[in-house]
Amino acid sequence: MITLRELDATTSLAQQLDATTGPVTVVASYLVPEQALTAFLALWQADAAVLTAAPGFRRTSLHRATAGGQLLWSVAEWESTQALAAAVAAGAADETVRRCQAAITADIDGYLTVFHSAALAEVTAQPHRRD
Helix, strand or coil, X not given: CEEEEECCCCCCHHHHHHCCCCCEEEEEEEECCHHHHHHHHHHHHHXXXXXXXXXXXXXXXXXXXXXXXXXXXXEEEECCHHHHHHHHHCCCCHHHHHHHHCCCCCCEEXXXXXXXXXXXXXXXXXXXXXC
């Protein structure tokens, strides 16, 4: 069973979705036991497939800690909090989540936060010069 919690206890998910801002990035971290990994990946892929059709959805990716670590991070980009809130309110992935959660017998805690850019410009690596 996956239990979602707010990573920032001072700001609820409802408050984060009420904020009018964009673009936003949703970061969810999960500690997934090895025996639940296959089922979790199926859940994530099914959820991602549904969300790609939601208005305002941009992209998503899933990252796993190196060396066989159990920590996974899901990162999803949306045009705005309004688009994300509309997808959540419409139950965009509810049925997929219900079906796939039945296949996960391990307890998995997930921590979810909605971010917006705090910097005025992105910082990227500059090409390295060879002298």
